[in-house]
Amino acid sequence: MINVPLQEIGESAFFANQKITILKFPPTLITIKNEAFSNCLNLESIEFNEGLKVLGNYSFKGCISMTTLIFPSTLEYIGDHCFAACTSLTNNINLHNNIKFIGDNAFSSCYNIISITSYLNNDVYIGYNxxxxxxxxxxxxxxxxxxxxxxxxxENQFIERIILDFHQSATLPSLSHLEELNNLSINCHNYSITLPSNFISSENISVSIYGNIKSIPDDSFTDANISVFIYCSLSSVKGDFLKNAKACQKIIVGPYYSGKTFGGLKITSVENICELKPSKKLSGGAIAGITLAAIAVVAGFAVGFVYIYKIRKTQNKIDNKIALEKMVFEDFG
Structure with a gap:
């Protein structure tokens, strides 16, 4: 552990230091400069501090014993070749939305990373490869x-599972190069997506889409063998995109899906797979009934107002008459 209240660690400060096995940084640290811990071959564990913003170029390159990486939420900059050739990294790499810069080859040759989760925003700068x-x-x-x-x-041929969860209308990129992909889950919430031609080309893939589909070309799945296609939306989609697939063994929709076919094939089963419910649309008769009822209520208020007005006017006349009679009686006995 570095106990000194540093704000930065200088260039090549611990370059190729083979005595370091564990690193824990002070809460004051903001910047780790270029090559600061490069080629520390025995470094196994790093605990980054909240407040750290910058990891310089090559700062942890070649740390071949490091197995996990957990970035602080304050991190903004990951330099060129920052973790290149950290070949023992195996955990999920979580890239949060405060990261603004990922440099060239930042994680290149990290052969054994098995999972990456991205919260990155559209304004992030991504370097070369x-x-x-x-x-x-x-x-x-x-x-x-x-x-x-x-x-x-x-260029990655071995991705097996992709989860996309976003809040915008979008045209998705083709995933046809991912031949090992066997599970694809898309959640676009209340937005609409468009799928491209030659979207996937996998064998025995499960596809789940939660949200509206704007359009799917008929050749989106021509090279795909689909084990199950799950569609959770209220809107139907035109086309024979599943009929034209190599195979589609099962189609599942939610209970409020309006059609009996999907993608040119008969729906296999209807299951309670989502919470979407159709908005209640009123029939013409119901709308007319509500309109007449509203008119009747308004008319009732109007009649009541006139009636009350007449009563008050009559009462005023009576009050005036009584007052006049009282005056006459007092004056003339």
């Missing part, structure tokens, strides 16, 4: 509108 040769990545999760993050893995 930050995940080059991250060859054994199995799961990619995106909880943000920065969907182009997928394109950073165009």
């Amino acid at each position: 930050p995940f080059l040769c991250v060859n054994y990545l199995k799961k990619l999760i995106i909880y943000s509108n920065y969907l182009n993050f997928i394109n950073l893995f165009s």
